[in-house]
Amino acid sequence: MNAHAQITTAHATALPLKLVEDLPSISVVGLGYVGAVSVACLSGLGHRVIGCDIDPIKCSDVGEGRSPIHEDGLTDLLSAGVSNHLISTTGDLREAVLGTDVTFVSVGTPTKEGGGCDYSAIIASARTIGEALALKYEYHTIVMRCSIPPGTTLSVMVPEIEAVSGKKMGRDFGVAFNPEFLREGTAIEDFREPPKTVIGASDERTANIIAKIYQPVDATPLLTSIEAAEMVKYADNVWHATKVCFANEIGRICKPLGIDSHDVMNIFVQDDKLNLSPYYLKPGFAYGGSCLPKEVRAVAHLADEMSVDVPLIQSLSQSNETQIRQALEMVRASGAKRIGFLGLAFKRGTDDLRESPILEVINQLIVEGYEVSAHDEAITPETRINDQFSYVSSVCPHLKPTVDALPTLLTESSQDLLDNVDAVVVTHASNQYRELLSAWSDMVEVIDLVRLFKNLPERPGYQGIGW
Numbered sequence: 001m002n003a004h005a006q007i008t009t010a011h012a013t014a015l016p017l018k019l020v021e022d023l024p025s026i027s028v029v030g031l032g033y034v035g036a037v038s039v040a041c042l043s044g045l046g047h048r049v050i051g052c053d054i055d056p057i058k059c060s061d062v063g064e065g066r067s068p069i070h071e072d073g074l075t076d077l078l079s080a081g082v083s084n085h086l087i088s089t090t091g092d093l094r095e096a097v098l099g100t101d102v103t104f105v106s107v108g109t110p111t112k113e114g115g116g117c118d119y120s121a122i123i124a125s126a127r128t129i130g131e132a133l134a135l136k137y138e139y140h141t142i143v144m145r146c147s148i149p150p151g152t153t154l155s156v157m158v159p160e161i162e163a164v165s166g167k168k169m170g171r172d173f174g175v176a177f178n179p180e181f182l183r184e185g186t187a188i189e190d191f192r193e194p195p196k197t198v199i200g201a202s203d204e205r206t207a208n209i210i211a212k213i214y215q216p217v218d219a220t221p222l223l224t225s226i227e228a229a230e231m232v233k234y235a236d237n238v239w240h241a242t243k244v245c246f247a248n249e250i251g252r253i254c255k256p257l258g259i260d261s262h263d264v265m266n267i268f269v270q271d272d273k274l275n276l277s278p279y280y281l282k283p284g285f286a287y288g289g290s291c292l293p294k295e296v297r298a299v300a301h302l303a304d305e306m307s308v309d310v311p312l313i314q315s316l317s318q319s320n321e322t323q324i325r326q327a328l329e330m331v332r333a334s335g336a337k338r339i340g341f342l343g344l345a346f347k348r349g350t351d352d353l354r355e356s357p358i359l360e361v362i363n364q365l366i367v368e369g370y371e372v373s374a375h376d377e378a379i380t381p382e383t384r385i386n387d388q389f390s391y392v393s394s395v396c397p398h399l400k401p402t403v404d405a406l407p408t409l410l411t412e413s414s415q416d417l418l419d420n421v422d423a424v425v426v427t428h429a430s431n432q433y434r435e436l437l438s439a440w441s442d443m444v445e446v447i448d449l450v451r452l453f454k455n456l457p458e459r460p461g462y463q464g465i466g467w
């Protein structure tokens with residue numbers, strides 16, 4: 001035991017013993033912004049909590065009921081936990097693990113040179129957790145809370161614990177990734193009313209243990225895989241950063257135009273049907289149609305004319321073109337030569353071909369000598385398709401090979417199309433196409449750009465563009 005290994009407790013009124021005994025005891029490794037708040041809030045739910053840090057000052061602060069960071073209400077909650085004999089601290093992680101049922105890991109993961117994530121604190125704590133587990137007979141649950149690249153929990157932390165302890169995940173101990181969404185400054189309030197609780201667990205038993213801990217503040221946690229939970233944290237933060245940069249770019253455009261950007265965005269955020277909603281937020285194919293590409297170009301041009309720098313908005317067309325190239329690469333990589341397209345218009349339910357991104361894919365394949373056919377539920381022999389073709393060839397002259405060939409490429413029935421291709425590219429999530437492909441032949445490769453099936457088909461020859 002090192003100099004800071006003694007468990008620090010204060011002595012005051014204890015909570016009723018029954019409450020404490022019913023709940024799992026928890027050790028928290030890393031007493032920084034995340035760990036200190038976790039110690040306080042978990043003790044606030046009645047858990048006995050042992051905090052652990054290599055920094056003796058943080059250990060003594062938390063162990064004596066003082067907040068090691070500036071966070072509203074944290075000192076009050078910590079001192080209540082210490083007074084109730086629920087909070088103690090130690091510098092000896094082995095002791096903390098051996099004295100508890102569950103260990104939350106919230107050590108630092110700074111950016112290392114080159115931009116990657118520094119795992120050294122994770123590896124060091126995993127090793128010590130492993131040493132403790134080697135001495136422990138009871139099942140233990142380890143909850144990773146650091147923000148780390150997907151796969152890190154299972155490929156960095158777990159192997160270290162298993163190697164040192166000689167024990168097996170799933171049999172002797174459970175592992176989960178439980179991302180932390182608390183905002184500094186309102187962390188305690190956010191703990192009590194979380195935006196969501198995400199649990200990516202190695203097994204059901206582990207998921208249940210963690211779900212029970214959060215039950216008083218969130219009875220409906222979102223359960224997923226460990227890797228998906230790790231990615232959720234990254235997706236959330238990149239999304240928040242995107243929102244900040246987007247709002248700032250709108251502000252930079254509004255200012256020289258004499259428009260109050262807060263007026264604009266106050267209206268913008270009231271639209272929870274299209275603007276702040278799941279709409280447009282599921283991976284799939286590129287955007288297209290008569291509005292999005294045109295307006296993105298218009299706003300980028302407007303900014304350019306005023307010498308306003310808007311790199312996020314400027315980069316959108318490039319990102320969209322990357323998605324089109326991705327679809328093209330998937331077709332090329334399939335090795336198929338006869339390619340059928342299910343859906344031609346820029347989205348399902350319209351016959352609008354203006355700036356339909358799939359036309360770019362078809363065009364390139366025709367130029368490269370592929371045999372192409374296409375079906376679209378909204379484009380029938382009665383559709384005034386010639387108007388569409390003239391529009392496409394006048395606005396996008398490079399698509400002329402496709403426009404010239406399309407009348408002969410279109411099939412009247414989607415089944416006919418499927419019978420005569422080696423690979424099919426799905427661009428519309430329609431029931432007709434779903435039913436058709438539920439019974440597809442093994443010989444036909446399917447390149448899904450729209451996530452036709454909620455549960456991914458487990459058969460060879462199926463691939464999604466972003467799943």
Ligand SMILES: NC(=O)c1ccc[n+]([C@@H]2O[C@H](COP(=O)([O-])OP(=O)(O)OC[C@H]3O[C@@H](n4cnc5c(N)ncnc54)[C@H](O)[C@@H]3O)[C@@H](O)[C@H]2O)c1
Pocket residue numbers: 029030031032033034035052053054055058093106107108109121124125145146147148180181182183184
């Ligand atoms: N700060 C936030 O709001 C926030 C939010 C979500 C996720 N995260 C993530 O949570 C993790 C922790 O973040 P933080 O802001 O609390 O970091 P922090 O730097 O404030 O705290 C990390 C603590 O870990 C301790 N530590 C390092 N190695 C240790 C070891 N081997 N054993 C015991 N303690 C050790 C350090 O002494 C430090 O006190 C990071 O992965 C971070 O990305 C942070």
